[in-house]
Amino acid sequence: MTTLRIEHDAFGPVSIPADRYWGAQTQRALEVFGGKQPFPASLIRAFGQQKRACARANARLGVLAPALAQAIEQAAEALAKGDLDQHFPLSIWQTGSGTQTNMNANEVIANCANLALGGELGSKSPVHPNDHVNRSQSSNDSFPTVMHLTTVLELRGRLLPVLGHLRDELSNKADAWREVLKIGRTHLMDAVPMSQGQAFGAFAQQIQHAIARIEACMPRLRLLPQGGTAVGTGLNTPVGFDRAFCEEISRLTGERFETNPCKFEGMGTHDALVEASGALNVLAVSLTKIANDIRLLGSGPRCGLGELIVPDDGLTSSIMPGKRNPTISEVLVQAAMQVIGNHTTITLAGASSTFELNVAKPVLIHNLLHSIEVLSDCASLFTHKLLGGLELNRPQLAHNVEHSLLMATALNPVLGYDRVAQITRKAADEGLSPKDAAVQLGLITAEEYERQVRPERMISPG
Secondary structure, eight states, X not given: OOOEEEEEETTEEEEEETTOOOOHHHHHHHHHHOOSSBOOHHHHHHHHHHHHHHHHHHHHTTSSOHHHHHHHHHHHHHHHHTTTGGGOOOBSOSOTTOHHHHHHHHHHHHHHHHHHTTOOTTOOOSSOIIIIITTTOOHHHHHHHHHHHHHHHHIIIIIHHHHHHHHHHHHHHHHHTTTOXXXXXXXXXXXXXXXXXXXXXXXXHHHHHHHHHHHHHHHHHTEXXXXXXXTSSOTTOOTTHHHHHHHHHHHHHSSOXXXXXXXXXXXXXXXXXXXXXXXXXXXXXXXXXXXXXXXXXXXXXXXXXXXXEXXXXXXXXXXXXXXXXXXXXXXXXXHHHHHHHHHHHHHHHHTOEETTEESOHHHHHHHHHHHHHHHXXXXXXXXXXXXXXXXXXXXXXXXHHHHOGGGGGGGHHHHOHHHHHHHHHHHHHHTOOHHXXXXXXXXXXXXXXXXXXXXXXXXXXX
């Protein structure tokens, strides 16, 4: 049977599991909302960094006793390290400002600090969750600050390195295969020759653009609304708190953050986060194209395109022995679908800004962090488990180039469009090579055809 302790707040007594660090407000929220879908750990740990920086700024400005500030900072550091994750039971489905999770952090840090100072759980003394841990703050500026903080840290520390590796692997393939010819395809149909290097260079460029888009969002993500308190005016903060906070959080994280010069914008809207999600949405579109192209080009092994050899992942069909499927490409495409769906939710959440407060913060940041997570994990899997072992089916590529009807396009400057159209039509109708069709039509000699139609010279201007 669970041992309980009794705490009191403005509404009366509350029963709380005796070994939990949360307090009355968290317990009431747990009973109202439940706790079936918690926030990602990264957001909870970012709260630890935010509360550390607030304690430091408050102490610097003389509105928090140094001893209390030190105790708060030590407890918040434990939270930032993940040591207190088990004391955050609340669901993302709570009030739209994230107030309950902010209070959860305040209560956990206060109780942890009081235990370190020789006090008891629930005593609110000598460290009070509102008066001390939440000093110079409101949920309305703290929660969006944490949203920005965790987004920057997750993008910088998790997704961008993965994208860098993916871009480099694609670039390496482009360099290695720059002279390997293939037939380009438009409208899913044969077109003129190109190189495998050019195809993979396009993939690499897509990922480089994705990296650039994310980087372009960073200046706005680094603007923090901390210091705006309830509506953006900064009520109950000492002068300079916003700047002191940003200096401290920058020191703690190693990332540069600045105070938002318009706290009303930073609290009442989340355009910067919607923008970041938009960059991830474009990335999802790019990854879908790359993954689909690779699985289509690797289709077969005998009755498909078969130009690429996708590495065997050891998995097979439940009914067809030995069947190999492009499972990792399918994983990446499914991840992209999830991100595209998340972006729709984030867009709607961003549009739920009325007057001085956006009231869909929890669902917005939940989906944004989920997008970062699935993109990071699945793009990394794709890079290491598929691209790393991807090979060319060189005989199939050579066969396709040799038999392509549209190799005759190189004769346009020599014979003109209409005569070349006669060649391709005859070749298609009679199952001939373009060379044989051209010779039989008497439009060109075999020797001249071979001199004019050089696949390796058809993949660049001139």
